Amino acid sequence: MARQQGWFALILALAIAAGALLVSFPLQLGLDLRGGSQLTLQVLPAGSIKSVQKEQLEAVKDVLDRRINGLGVAESTLQTVGDDQLVLQLPGEQDPSRAAKVLGTTALLEFRAQTSGTEQEMTGLLKLKRQAQAVLNQSRARAAAIANGQPEPPETQFKAEDLARSLQQLGVAIPPGSSETEQLELLLAAVNSKVVALFEPATLTGRDLTGAGRQQQQSGSGWDVTLSFNSEGGRKFAELTKDIAGTGRLLGIVLDGRSISEATVGPEFKPAGITGGGASITGNFSAEEARDLEVQLRGGSLPLPVKLIEVRTVGPSLGAENIRSSLIAALSGLALVAVFMVVVYRLAGLVSVLALSLYALFNLAIYALIPVTLTLPGIAGFILSIGMAVDANVLIFERVKEELRAGNTLIRSIDTGFSLAFSSILDGHVTGLISCVALFALGTGLVKGFAVTLAIGLVLSLFTALTCTRTLLRLLMSYPALRRSTYFLPAAQLPASAS
Amino acid sequence: MSTTTAPAASSLPTPRFRISRHRRLAWWGSSLACGLSVIGLALCWLNPAIGAPLRPGLDFTGGTQIQLERRCDGACTPLNPSQVQRRLAGLQPPVQAGEEAPNLAATAVQVLDQGRSLVLRLPDLNPEQAAVVISAVQAEAGALNPAATAIDTIGPTLGDQLLKGSVISLLVSFAAIAAYITFRYDRIFAALALLCLGHDVLITCGVFAWLGLIAGIEVDSLFAVSLITVAGYSVTDTVVVFDRIREQKSLLSALSVSDQVDVAVDATLTRSLYTSLTTLLPLVALIFFGGSTLFWFAVALTIGIAVGSWSSIGVAPTLLPLFSRR
Numbered sequence: 027m028a029r030q031q032g033w034f035a036l037i038l039a040l041a042i043a044a045g046a047l048l049v050s051f052p053l054q055l056g057l058d059l060r061g062g063s064q065l066t067l068q069v070l071p072a073g074s075i076k077s078v079q080k081e082q083l084e085a086v087k088d089v090l091d092r093r094i095n096g097l098g099v100a101e102s103t104l105q106t107v108g109d110d111q112l113v114l115q116l117p118g119e120q121d122p123s124r125a126a127k128v129l130g131t132t133a134l135l136e137f138r139a140q141t142s143g144t145e146q147e148m149t150g151l152l153k154l155k156r157q158a159q160a161v162l163n164q165s166r167a168r169a170a171a172i173a174n175g176q177p178e179p180p181e182t183q184f185k186a187e188d189l190a191r192s193l194q195q196l197g198v199a200i201p202p203g204s205s206e207t208e209q210l211e212l213l214l215a216a217v218n219s220k221v222v223a224l225f226e227p228a229t230l231t232g233r234d235l236t237g238a239g240r241q242q243q244q245s246g247s248g249w250d251v252t253l254s255f256n257s258e259g260g261r262k263f264a265e266l267t268k269d270i271a272g273t274g275r276l277l278g279i280v281l282d283g284r285s286i287s288e289a290t291v292g293p294e295f296k297p298a299g300i301t302g303g304g305a306s307i308t309g310n311f312s313a314e315e316a317r318d319l320e321v322q323l324r325g326g327s328l329p330l331p332v333k334l335i336e337v338r339t340v341g342p343s344l345g346a347e348n349i350r351s352s353l354i355a356a357l358s359g360l361a362l363v364a365v366f367m368v369v370v371y372r373l374a375g376l377v378s379v380l381a382l383s384l385y386a387l388f389n390l391a392i393y394a395l396i397p398v399t400l401t402l403p404g405i406a407g408f409i410l411s412i413g414m415a416v417d418a419n420v421l422i423f424e425r426v427k428e429e430l431r432a433g434n435t436l437i438r439s440i441d442t443g444f445s446l447a448f449s450s451i452l453d454g455h456v457t458g459l460i461s462c463v464a465l466f467a468l469g470t471g472l473v474k475g476f477a478v479t480l481a482i483g484l485v486l487s488l489f490t491a492l493t494c495t496r497t498l499l500r501l502l503m504s505y506p507a508l509r510r511s512t513y514f515l516p517a518a519q520l521p522a523s524a525s
Numbered sequence: 526m527s528t529t530t531a532p533a534a535s536s537l538p539t540p541r542f543r544i545s546r547h548r549r550l551a552w553w554g555s556s557l558a559c560g561l562s563v564i565g566l567a568l569c570w571l572n573p574a575i576g577a578p579l580r581p582g583l584d585f586t587g588g589t590q591i592q593l594e595r596r597c598d599g600a601c602t603p604l605n606p607s608q609v610q611r612r613l614a615g616l617q618p619p620v621q622a623g624e625e626a627p628n629l630a631a632t633a634v635q636v637l638d639q640g641r642s643l644v645l646r647l648p649d650l651n652p653e654q655a656a657v658v659i660s661a662v663q664a665e666a667g668a669l670n671p672a673a674t675a676i677d678t679i680g681p682t683l684g685d686q687l688l689k690g691s692v693i694s695l696l697v698s699f700a701a702i703a704a705y706i707t708f709r710y711d712r713i714f715a716a717l718a719l720l721c722l723g724h725d726v727l728i729t730c731g732v733f734a735w736l737g738l739i740a741g742i743e744v745d746s747l748f749a750v751s752l753i754t755v756a757g758y759s760v761t762d763t764v765v766v767f768d769r770i771r772e773q774k775s776l777l778s779a780l781s782v783s784d785q786v787d788v789a790v791d792a793t794l795t796r797s798l799y800t801s802l803t804t805l806l807p808l809v810a811l812i813f814f815g816g817s818t819l820f821w822f823a824v825a826l827t828i829g830i831a832v833g834s835w836s837s838i839g840v841a842p843t844l845l846p847l848f849s850r851r
Contacts, residue, residue, distance in 0.1 A: 058818070061672070068682065120671060123652035169617045207617050208626060335680035337652055343672035344592075351816035358814055359807030366806060370799065403747060406819050409811055410754065410826065413804030420803055421765065424796040450768045453709060454761035457702050461757035464698035465750060473694075473750050480754070 030504070033497040041384055044391030051394040056401035056475065057115055059349050061342030063122035065114045066107070067129060067332040078110040078330065085329045087112055093128055096321035112332070122337055124318070130334050132282050133322035135232035138225035139266055140275040148224050148276065152288060154192060155217045162210045169207075189213065196220065221285045225278040229266055231327075234259025238323035240316040243308070249316035252306045253323070260303030267291045268299030279307050281319075352405040359409050360386065363416050371423045373513035374499065378419040381494040385415050385486060392482050404475035411483025414458065418491030421447040423514075430511050433521040437503055444496055451491065458484045540791030544843055545783045551839035555724060558832075562731020569734045579730060580737030582745035583677060585691075587684035589650040591659065593643045594673035595666050601641050604666050606634035609643070612665050618654035627654060642673075649680055691749035698753050702760050710767060713848045718763045720844070721836040725759040726752055729829040747822040755829030758804070762797060762837035769793050770845070783846040790842050801834035 057064050069078045069086050083106055090112065094102050103115045116125060140148060189209055193200055196216040200209060236259075239252045255263055270277060272293030279287040287309045291300065311319065340348075364382065367375035389408060393400060426443030430436065462484065465477035502508050511520055544551070566578040575581075583590050595601050614630040633646040643666065647658065655676050663669050679687070699722065707715040729752060736742035769789040777785045808830070811823035 066683065068680075120674065121652065121656060123656055126652045166617065166619070205617075211620060211626075333680070333682070334651065334678075335683040337655075337676065337678040339652075339674070339676040341670075341672040341674045343670070344675055347673075348816055348818065351814055352819070355807075355811045355814040355816075355819075359810035362806040362810060363803055366803060402816075402818050403750070403822070406811060406815070406822060409807045409815075410804070413807045414758075416803040417761075417800040420796055420799045424793075424799070428792070446772075450765045453764045453768070456705060457760045457764070458757045460701045460705060461698045461753045464694045464701060465753055467694070467697075473690075473746055476747075476750050 030497055030500045033493065034501055037384065037494055037497060041387060044387050047391045047394055048387075051397070053390065053394055054397050054399045055345075055349070056399045056404070057117060057338070057345070058340050058402045059345050059352075059400060060117060061120070061340050061345035062115065062117040063119045063125070063337065063339045064116070065122055065126060065129070065334060066336035067112045067114070068335045069110045069112065070331050070333055072331055075330065080109075082330055083110060083112070086332060089326050089328050090114070090129055090332075092325035093321050094125070096324055097125060097128060099125065111335075118342070120339060120341060122339060124314070126334055126337065128318050128321055130332060131322060132328045132331050133232065133319075133325070134282055134327040135235070135323060136228035136278075136280040137230040137263065137266060138228045138278045138280055139270050140278060141224055141226050142273070142275055144224045145274050148221070148288075151217050151221050151224075155214065155221070158192075158210050158213050158217065162207065162214065165207055165210070218284055221288070222278070222280055222283060225280065225285075228280070230255075230259060230262040232323060233327070234262065235323060235326075238320045240311075240313075240320050241306075242313075243310075246310070248308075248310040249313055250306045250308050251311065251316050251319050251323070253304060255303045255305070257303070260301070263303070263305060264299035264301045266299065267295050268297075271295040271299065279309075348402055352402060352409075356405065356409050356412075359412055363412060367416065367419070371419075371514070373502070373508065374419075374423050374426065377498045377502065378416065378423070378495055380498055381419070381490045382412065382415060384494050385483075385490040386412070388486055388490070389479075389483060392486070393479070398478055398482070399475070400479075401472065401475040403472050404479040407476040407479035408483060411480050411487065414454075415483065415487035415491065417454065418447075418451045418487055419495055421450055422491065422495070427515050427519075430515060431519055431521065436509055436511055436514070440496075440499055440503070444492070448492070451488070455484050455488055538788050538792075540787045542791050542794060543787045544790040544838065545787055545846070547839075548843035551843055555836065555840050558728050558731070559724060562727050562734065565731045565734035565738065569737055572738065575737065579734055579744045579748075580742065581688070582743030582748075583646070583679055583684075584745040585684050585688045587649055587679045587681035589645075589647045589655060589676065589678040591643075591645040591647065591655060591662075592675040593645070593659065593662060593666075594670045595641055595643070596668040596670045597641070601639060602667070604636050604640045604643070606636050609634045609645075609662055609665050612661055613645075613647075613658060616657065616661050618650070618657045620654075621651070629658070650678060652676075652678075687746050691746055695749060695753055695756075699756060702756060706760060706764070710764075710771070713845070714767045714771075717841045717844055717848065718760050718767070721763050721833070721841045722756050722759045724836050724840060725755055725829055725833040728832045729755055729825060732828050733825065742821060747819075748825055751822055751825035751829060754826060755833060758830055759833035759836065762801065762833050763841045765797060765800070766790060766793050766837055766842050770842075781846070782849045786842045786845050790838060794838065797834060797838055801830060804830055 067090075069083055071078055075082065087104060087106055091104055094104060094114065099116055099119060101117050102119075105113050105115075107113050114125065114129065116122060119125070189206070190200065193209065193213055193216070196213070198212050198216045200212075234255050235253055236256045237254045239254075240249050241252055242249055267277065271291045272295075274290075276288045277291055278285050279289070287307045289308065307319075360382070364379045367378050367382075369375070371378065389411075392398070398404065422443050424443075425447045426439050429439035429442050434442070459481060462477045462481035465473055466481070511517075569575045569580065570578050595604070610632055613632045613634075616629050618627060618629065620626045627648040627650055629647065631648065635644040635646075636642075637644060643662065645658070645662070650658065655678070659669070659674070699719075702722070703715065703719050706718050710718070733742060733744055733748065737744070766789055769792055770785055773785065773789060777788060780788070805827060808823050808827045811819055812827065815823055
């Protein structure tokens with residue numbers, strides 16, 4: 027009996043520890059329960075890199091970490107997943123479009139001098155670009171106004187034949203049935219690549235930046251982005267501007283292959299170029315665009331391009347609803363099982379309900395300890411594991427009943443029941459765990475949450491079914507008043523000789 | 526009844542319930558269910574709108590799903606899905622350089638809860654485009670509750686990855702379970718346990734194929750999870766009966782295999798039913814109270830575990846005599 031008491035003391039200590047753990051370390055809730063956005067980014071191999079290596083994934087993560095910090099989102103977490111994916115969690119964020127934009131771009135900044143002898147072509151292209159952009163902006167504003175049910179602003183149109191001619195000149199085929207907006211976008215893309223092609227390869231890139239800032243334009247409402255270079259960058263910038271000063275050639279500022287600004291350098295910079303290690307990009311940015319660009323430039327450019335492959339956004343009240351419904355489901359599931367066990371197995375059933383409550387407590391404590399982030403599928407795994415945990419008790423108690431019917435004494439029946447049921451219980455748990463391992467190794471986010479909670483549940487239920495139930499039952503059996511077979515099964519099923 | 530503690534030649538157990546007497550009925554029932562499942566899967570595959578054995582959900586096809594709740598006091602004004610569809614078709618969402626504009630004309634709009642909530646199925650949208658779509662819906666449906674909005678976007682590459690991952694993890698877990706069972710039991714037991722596993726998974730899939738055909742129910746990665754869980758559970762259930770047959774082999778050697786099976790099934794019948802019931806009870810709670818996200822997941826598990834319980838009583842043991850005779 028001393029051994030049973032030792033076990034009992036251990037179980038009691040564990041229960042108290044688990045309770046204390048739960049009080050001091052609250053459970054971590056996933057975004058589907060608390061509301062927020064989750065973005066999954068895939069790092070793509072590019073250029074000479076055929077597959078993404080661990081160091082490259084870490085390098086991408088470093089850059090993105092800096093950008094996220096620059097955005098100033100509270101409590102965000104960025105984790106690497108698998109070989110080539112990153113998951114960003116933004117609790118409470120309901121509009122991830124800004125984060126998606128800032129994270130998704132490579133932000134490779136290049137300063138490139140215009141190739142000499144292309145001045146005329148450049149002027150034509152830039153004029154076309156301004157025109158197309160203006161028409162496009164207006165037609166977008168119009169579409170937005172229609173969508174929001176506001177009165178429509180007057181329509182400005184690029185003359186259809188002008189548009190067609192410009193596209194033809196640029197060698198762009200017009201897709202049949204395309205709308206004006208689509209054609210304008212094609213035109214802009216074509217003009218942009220032509221413009222970029224008129225610049226020489228970059229001598230100065232964002233790598234030589236030490237900082238970035240933004241300031242409002244003195245005239246006009248737009249914003250400029252200011253840059254400061256390191257000494258190497260300052261020297262290169264001076265050289266670059268000296269080369270083109272007063273020649274009419276433009277300085278192109280190219281971001282991710284798109285020309286965002288084409289600047290002239292006045293003849294006064296001919297002797298030494300623009301010195302001082304600073305520059306500013308006048309791109310007529312909105313306040314937000316300027317801030318985002320600043321954040322991206324400060325964070326540095328991504329060593330490899332990334333692609334947004336998954337975005338999940340859950341509103342906070344939906345999350346609260348999910349918590350409420352899964353809590354009700356878990357509690358009513360537990361209650362149903364408890365009623366069933368007590369009705370069918372009487373005293374033993376009551377003991378198993380106690381063991382089951384301990385099981386639930388230990389489970390939650392382990393979630394807090396590891397820590398496991400609870401998601402909706404995770405809770406489903408937990409609820410399912412309740413059912414499976416009881417299975418072990420059913421197997422044992424059925425065996426105990428059988429032994430009792432055969433006329434064995436109560437204590438002996440209990441011991442035999444536990445030892446004979448062990449083999450089936452073990453097989454069941456091992457096959458269950460095999461499924462969990464397969465799910466965890468190959469599954470993605472949602473699936474993993476389920477696999478983790480189910481696996482923890484299976485391992486724990488081995489412990490509670492075999493140890494807690496047994497110890498509690500043996501302890502109760504030390505009270506002669508409880509040592510009655512009729513507390514275990516109806517008297518009618520007992521052989522006549524047994525009491 | 527028990528033969529484990531005091532066996533005697535004279536007290537050979539006589540089962541109250543003899544499963545082998547009903548085996549033809551059991552086989553017919555299971556064959557019929559399997560046949561219907563195969564037909565359902567085939568019809569799904571041949572259906573040009575589906576083109577796969579099961580109707581793939583957002584997880585596998587990729588795309589964006591937007592769930593919205595209208596803010597209306599009392600009764601919501603009626604909302605026609607085609608109105609929303611038409612507005613979205615005329616929408617021109619912002620497009621990033623180098624990317625194609627999503628085709629919003631193909632949006633599927635569902636109005637649920639007496640017009641209170643909306644579910645949109647769209648092509649793959651970036652968050653900015655999703656915001657434009659939501660504001661367009663707002664113009665048609667009136668004020669929305671932003672706290673109850675859910676947006677899921679799965680890119681096409683991730684959809685492929687999820688599908689591949691699900692199929693691979695299904696196959697790997699089946700293979701691993703087969704290996705474990707073969708290691709623990711003899712080859713006939715293992716083969717039958719795996720046959721049952723196939724039976725249970727096939728019927729679960731079949732039910733969802735029919736649901737996909739009739740009610741448009743889709744399968745997602747959680748469905749794959751439920752199949753793997755069902756597979757594990759199916760084997761567990763079957764093993765309980767086989768464990769008993771193995772344990773009694775020496776004690777009951779005088780009996781025919783078919784009688785041995787009857788004794789084992791009779792002895793384990795209550796516990797087979799009870800273990801399934803204790804697993805089904807929490808699942809039923811999940812179906813009724815777990816909310817929409819977990820509803821079909823819980824349904825799939827419930828079907829799979831109920832079928833698994835049936836096959837462990839009616840299919841695996843009754844087939845054993847056929848195999849053992851050879």
